[in-house]
Amino acid sequence: MQKIVLCAFALLALAAAVPQEQEQAYILKQESNVNPDGYNFEFETSDGISRQEQGTLKQISEDQQALEVQGTYKYTAPDGLTYVVTFIANEHGYQPQEHIEQPGQ
Template sequence: MKFTIAFSVACLLATALAAPPASQQEAQVLRFDSDVQPEGYNFAVETSDGKRHQEEGELKDVGTDHEALVVRGSYSYVGDDGQTYAITYLADKYGFQPEGAHLPRAVQ
C-alpha cells in the first residue's frame, strides 16, 4: 500500500515537472523510460524545453513493520533567467533531502 501511494505521488511529480507553463510553447517529450517492479521502480523523462527528471525507488525491509520506500533522483530545468538549475534528492525515513548549488545549506 505504501509503495502504491509513493509511486502515485512520484508519477504526479513527474507529470507536473514535464508539463510546461501556459505562457511557454508546448514542450515535446524527447525521452520517457519507465520500469516498474513489485519492489521498486525507475523512470527518466526529458523534454524539449530542457527539463530532465530521473528517479528510482526501492522498497526496503519488505514484509516487516519497518517496510519503507527509499527514493533517489534528480531533476533539472532552465529557469526564467536562462540558467540551468539541478537538484538531486533522497527521500527516505528521514524525509525529503534535496541538494543543489542554488539551494541554501544548513549551518552545521
C-alpha cells in the first residue's frame, strides 16, 4: 500500500516537473494517513490542482484481498476549463468519470 502512495506522489512530482510558463505553484493543503487496512490523502495547490484519494483492503474471496481505491482530482487545463475526474479502481479495473466545471462553480 505504501508503494501505491509513493507511486502516486512520484507521478505528481513528475507532472509538476514539466516546464510551465506560469508562476510556480505552492501547496495550500496536504494531509495523509497510511495504516494496515488502507490509506487516504489529499492536497491542494495554489494553481487550482487538488486531489483526494482513499484506498481500502477489500475481501474479494475467502483467501484473496484487493485494494479498492476511490478518489477525485481537479485541474485547470491550458484551455481555461476546469476538469474534474472522479474514479474508482478495484478488481474490475480503473473506472473514471470526467466532467467540466462551468466558470463560477
